[in-house]
Structures are given as structure tokens and as C-alpha cells.
Amino acid sequence: MLDFANRLETLRARMEEHKIGLMFLTPGANLFYLTGIPHRDHYRTDHNAYGDWAVGGYIGLNEGVILTAPRMGGEYFVSQVEGKPWFEPVRIIDESEDPLEVMRQVVSRFDLKGRRVAIEDHAWAETVQALRLLLPETEFMMASKLIAPMRMIKSEAELDLMRKAGQICDGALQEALARLQLGVTAWDIENEIDYQLGMMGADFNSFPTNVLFTNPLKDPGLSLRKAERRLEPGDAITFDFGCIYKGYASDFGRTAFAGEPPAEYLRMHSLVLEAQQAAMHAMKADQITAAQANAIARSVIEKGGYGPEFSHRLGHGIGVTVHEPPWLDVVDHTILRAGMTFTVEPSIRIPNGYHNRVEDVVLVTPEGGVSLYGTSRELYRVG
Amino acid sequence: MLDFANRLETLRARMEEHKIGLMFLTPGANLFYLTGIPHRDHYRTDHNAYGDWAVGGYIGLNEGVILTAPRMGGEYFVSQVEGKPWFEPVRIIDESEDPLEVMRQVVSRFDLKGRRVAIEDHAWAETVQALRLLLPETEFMMASKLIAPMRMIKSEAELDLMRKAGQICDGALQEALARLQLGVTAWDIENEIDYQLGMMGADFNSFPTNVLFTNPLKDPGLSLRKAERRLEPGDAITFDFGCIYKGYASDFGRTAFAGEPPAEYLRMHSLVLEAQQAAMHAMKADQITAAQANAIARSVIEKGGYGPEFSHRLGHGIGVTVHEPPWLDVVDHTILRAGMTFTVEPSIRIPNGYHNRVEDVVLVTPEGGVSLYGTSRELYRVG
Numbered sequence: 001m002l003d004f005a006n007r008l009e010t011l012r013a014r015m016e017e018h019k020i021g022l023m024f025l026t027p028g029a030n031l032f033y034l035t036g037i038p039h040r041d042h043y044r045t046d047h048n049a050y051g052d053w054a055v056g057g058y059i060g061l062n063e064g065v066i067l068t069a070p071r072m073g074g075e076y077f078v079s080q081v082e083g084k085p086w087f088e089p090v091r092i093i094d095e096s097e098d099p100l101e102v103m104r105q106v107v108s109r110f111d112l113k114g115r116r117v118a119i120e121d122h123a124w125a126e127t128v129q130a131l132r133l134l135l136p137e138t139e140f141m142m143a144s145k146l147i148a149p150m151r152m153i154k155s156e157a158e159l160d161l162m163r164k165a166g167q168i169c170d171g172a173l174q175e176a177l178a179r180l181q182l183g184v185t186a187w188d189i190e191n192e193i194d195y196q197l198g199m200m201g202a203d204f205n206s207f208p209t210n211v212l213f214t215n216p217l218k219d220p221g222l223s224l225r226k227a228e229r230r231l232e233p234g235d236a237i238t239f240d241f242g243c244i245y246k247g248y249a250s251d252f253g254r255t256a257f258a259g260e261p262p263a264e265y266l267r268m269h270s271l272v273l274e275a276q277q278a279a280m281h282a283m284k285a286d287q288i289t290a291a292q293a294n295a296i297a298r299s300v301i302e303k304g305g306y307g308p309e310f311s312h313r314l315g316h317g318i319g320v321t322v323h324e325p326p327w328l329d330v331v332d333h334t335i336l337r338a339g340m341t342f343t344v345e346p347s348i349r350i351p352n353g354y355h356n357r358v359e360d361v362v363l364v365t366p367e368g369g370v371s372l373y374g375t376s377r378e379l380y381r382v383g
Numbered sequence: 384m385l386d387f388a389n390r391l392e393t394l395r396a397r398m399e400e401h402k403i404g405l406m407f408l409t410p411g412a413n414l415f416y417l418t419g420i421p422h423r424d425h426y427r428t429d430h431n432a433y434g435d436w437a438v439g440g441y442i443g444l445n446e447g448v449i450l451t452a453p454r455m456g457g458e459y460f461v462s463q464v465e466g467k468p469w470f471e472p473v474r475i476i477d478e479s480e481d482p483l484e485v486m487r488q489v490v491s492r493f494d495l496k497g498r499r500v501a502i503e504d505h506a507w508a509e510t511v512q513a514l515r516l517l518l519p520e521t522e523f524m525m526a527s528k529l530i531a532p533m534r535m536i537k538s539e540a541e542l543d544l545m546r547k548a549g550q551i552c553d554g555a556l557q558e559a560l561a562r563l564q565l566g567v568t569a570w571d572i573e574n575e576i577d578y579q580l581g582m583m584g585a586d587f588n589s590f591p592t593n594v595l596f597t598n599p600l601k602d603p604g605l606s607l608r609k610a611e612r613r614l615e616p617g618d619a620i621t622f623d624f625g626c627i628y629k630g631y632a633s634d635f636g637r638t639a640f641a642g643e644p645p646a647e648y649l650r651m652h653s654l655v656l657e658a659q660q661a662a663m664h665a666m667k668a669d670q671i672t673a674a675q676a677n678a679i680a681r682s683v684i685e686k687g688g689y690g691p692e693f694s695h696r697l698g699h700g701i702g703v704t705v706h707e708p709p710w711l712d713v714v715d716h717t718i719l720r721a722g723m724t725f726t727v728e729p730s731i732r733i734p735n736g737y738h739n740r741v742e743d744v745v746l747v748t749p750e751g752g753v754s755l756y757g758t759s760r761e762l763y764r765v766g
Contacts (some may be wrong), residue, residue: 046704
């Protein structure tokens, strides 16, 4: 069971420590993490409900959490606070009201004398403008400073959900492989994966599914024509996809090949696997930084001659969002702790040439990194 | 052809008028509308690249548009500015740099003496904080004030893309109807629709697809169990979905019924159609406000005895985003103009009872509203 009451208690102790009297969170991953309101799939372009810029959770030091919601669609929030005693009744914003006045009423409920306000880092500029207007004397800071460290360490209940999110990916991969015959397009396979993720119980995708065919010999740049170019012998196929299951994310990568792979491609695959294994082996709790784990994997691929073609960081934290701190990257010197979860996803991507990538979600333990996924990392074969 | 150079020229004239020296836009619909950088599907939880809070388009009065991009993934932006002479070369933010310093360099390129800065309304709080730090004396305002009025009036080229986005929805509906047999779940049908939208050429969904089974007699509240409850005779089925095609949105609604509909359900369907027709008939350019169009449809449903069950606004503007001003709602007194496009989507939704909705995208003309979609609004029948 996810223990929201305990998380809120921890947060409030941290707020007190940082002299924060109010935290404003938009509906999303942080609000889910702290209060259990499920974060839903994004509106892909924009959503606009009356007063939506004033909508979110207002968390004080002692008061119940106040959730504001638009009238239209507000029943979702009303149904979700049921059975969650840490909430006050939802404050619905009606079209007959000025949303700024509603925000003023809500904000006035909190004692902000000598205290700061923390805002969701990704709250809208529009929302910041309104809060500054209402609280001209108040100092603002970003909410992630308090919440991100809490989210980094996963409980067993969280890991169980993340494992299940991974199993769904594995199931979708098997279905995609079954469909992966000469003549299909990458677009077809992406759609198949999305369909299977939903059918197997995912809440929604954690990011847009990416299936790439690459083949330097016949067709450079074909990644731009996903819907047209059909699978041919000699193509490499890279899969990168993930889903959300009961609020927790997966992120998953495997590689396949159509026909007989060239010897050099087999060497690329071995290098990628070796880099992943080297990093996982080294990811022992309290013994290594995020940047060091990145460097270990990178050095394997550099020695193999593909340094420039490993063009991204080794991985990223993952939990209620698919990408979250810490980062397995040169810029992040966080020490890895037991219970942290990261993607470990080395790749070799030759511009206009072959791509190869393998990606697992990995749990940091005292003995090293352990994959949450059971799927074989072999080079899958087609045709 | 979408004329981006002309749009930028119009914007800059408006910026000059409002004494704005710089507009900052995050990658998204506004940046696409003004400069042609395609807006992509959202990361469904969070995306985080190094320096991403400094990433976006910086538009001045005379300079070329400066686009900043994260190094990792930046090749997308580099490829997209090609062939667009209104851009300067992309400014990539490397992991070896402080993103705040990059932002400082970029901002220093613009003459802001005596001028204001306009920010994307949905830019992140993090980004606002950085801009305020760099420009402590500068007055900020929301970018939508300038861009939203431009986006309201659609050109023929835009309408063509919106028609095509609607045709894709129609195609997906036909496939969904073919699959809609007794025993399927609403979840299955949602997945089928998403799959078909992709297969038929949509860039991505414009919002999460919503298929609801409703049946007051046997199973109140079944909308909460989409993945389990199987279609039975006596169920109403409402469809609400849309897609993005080459940057432009559709939003589409139809209703079906499994088995023989009760007489009262047929009356509900007729009322919804009548309300839609009444509003469309009245939506003549320069002769009616958005709120008045809403009131006309509402009065039809109120007279029919279902006022409280028509629980939302009549519709919303639509274009490069699926929901945008003006709003066919009590709060919006904008006069409708030729070339504006709105969803017209009356509904009757009885809590724990039957739902019915029909939705078209409608173009305002001097003769009244004209649907962009050709699909029959009949009550589709199953089983």
C-alpha cells in the first residue's frame, strides 16, 4: 500500500524546516505522490477549463489539503478525494466566480507570516503571475526542492508497481515481435505496441513509443519515414517504450534484426550489453555517484570505438514520472542510495547508420544494480 | 500553405504596438503557429533534459528567431529550422554550460529598454523564475494576449488540414463501429480508435479518447469500470475523440446504442441534434456572441427537460490546440467572426444514467455555422 498520510507528514516536516507555509501543486505526479489523486494522461495539445490556472492542491502546515477544481470535469476530483481524510472538500470554481478571487480565498486560509510559498516547478506562468499578485511580499521557491529527494527512494509497494509496469512492456514486446515481419512499417509496430500496452492494463503510455528501423547500406535517414518504409532484410529494429501502471512508470528498450546481422552489428550489440552490465555491477548503494555510473558505461563503449555514437546520458531516475532526478549524467554527483531506481540504457546510434540500444529499469542495492525486468536482452531475430 | 513569415510579421507589429521587446515561447502550439516547428506529442508524465527550462523560441522585433535546445535530442530542432529563413542557427545547451548563463546570453541579444517581455502562458514556474532573475526591472505579460486573437481566424489552408483531421476521425469511428459487438469493453474500443487514428495518418491524439457505456437499468456507475464491464443490450455508447493532423486538431463525438433504444433515449438524441442545429443555424458571422450561441443550444435542451444534465459549455475554439478561445460559454462575449472554428457539442448526461452527445467542428460563415465533418449524426445501432 502506498502510504500517502505518511508522505504528507514527511513533507510538512520539511516545509516547517524550510519556513514554507504553503505549497501549490498542479494536478500531476507530485500531487499524486503526496495525496493519491491519480495523475491522468496529458491533454496532448492544450486543455482549457474555466479557471484552470487556479486549479491544484494547496498544502499547508496543519490544514487539510485544499483541492480546487473546475466545475466542468470537477466531479473527477470530487470522486478521487473520497476516502482520503487528508483532504478538505473540493473547492469547485464556478463560471459565475472570478478564479482570482477563489484563489485569494483559498490562499487566505494559510498562515504565511514570515513564511515562503513553494510552487510546482512546472506550474504555469499564468499561475505564478496570479500568486505573485495575491502575495506581493512573499518569497517563492520551487516545490521540487522538497519533493524530489522524497521521491528518489522507492518503497517495496512502489517497486511492485514498477515491476508490473515492466511486465506489461514485456508482454507488448512479445506481441510486437510476433507482428514484426518483413514488409511492416515502424509506424505499424508503434501502433501495435500502444494498443497492446492499453489492452494489458496500462493506465497510459509513459512517453511516445519509438520504434526505429535503421539500415546504412540501403536507406540512410529512413527514421524520418516511419509510416512508409517497409521492413527489409538487413534492417536493425530498436524499441523504446514504456507505460504507467497505477501511477508508476516503466521505460524499456530492446533491439532486433531482420535477416543475418553483419559481424560488426553483433559487436555493437555485445558492447551495449557489456556497458550495461558494467554499470549495473558498479551501482552499489553508497559507493558510487550518478556521474560515475555514467562514466563506467561510457568507457566501455569508448574503448569499443563508439564514444561519439553513445550520444546521450546513461539513464535517468524513474518512478511516478518517467524521467526524474537523479540523472546518470556528467552533471549529477548524487551518491546512489539503496531504493533508487534508474534506467540503464546505453546505446550506439550511428548517424544515418545502425542503432542499437538495450534498456532496463534498475534498482540500486548494496550488491549492485538489479533489473526490475525479466526480459531477455538477446538480439531478437526476424525473417 | 501555412504562411509563417506573414504570421511573424503580424506578431511583430503587435509587439511593437504593445511595447514588447521579446516574446518567449516554449516548444508547443504557439511556437508551431508562428514559426513552423511541429509541436510533438506530449511526454505523458515529465520529460527532463539538461537545461530544458531554458528551451524555447526567443522572438524579438527585428532579430532572427533564436531557438534554444537541449544537446540531447537537439538534432530534432536543428533539422526543423532547416529551410526556415526566419530562424538563426539553433543555440544548443551543452551539459558543460550553465543553462542560466545561456539564457542570459540569448536575452542580452534583444533591446529591452523601455520594453516589456511576453511569456508563454503555460511556460514553467522554473522558467519564469529564471527570466525574472535575469531581468529584474522588466515588466512581464502573457503571450496569449497577442497570439490568441491571431489564431482565432482560420485560413483556407488551415481549414483544409482541420477537415482532413476530421476525416481521420470518421475513418476511425467506422472501424470502431465494426468492432463494437456485444461483449467488448469500452477500453477495447478506445484502444481500437487510438490504433486506427495512428494507422490512418494522425500525428497523435488531440486528447485521451473517451468511450463510455451507460445503462441506468442494469449498471449505474459503470463508466468507472471501462476495462471490465462488457457491452450488453440496453447500453448507450458515446464516443469522444480527436487527432492532430499536420499540426491541426479535430474533436469529434457520436453516439450508438446496443439493442432497441427506449423511446425516451430516442427523444434525448433528437433533443441533442436539435440543440446542435439551432446553434449552428444561429452562428452567423458578426451577428452573435459566443455566450449567445451557448444559450441558444442550452434553451433547446432546457425546454426538453434536461437542463441540469447538459452540464458543460456548448463548445470551444479549436485549431493548433484542441481547446482554445473563444469559448461557447456564459463567460465569453466575443462576437463570432467568419473563419472562426468551434466545436458544437451539446450533450445530455444523466448521473448514473444514459449519456448522449453529438459533436462537430463548425466553421462560422455569414450564412451560419457549417460542419467540417461529413459523418452522419444518426444514432448508430449495435447488435
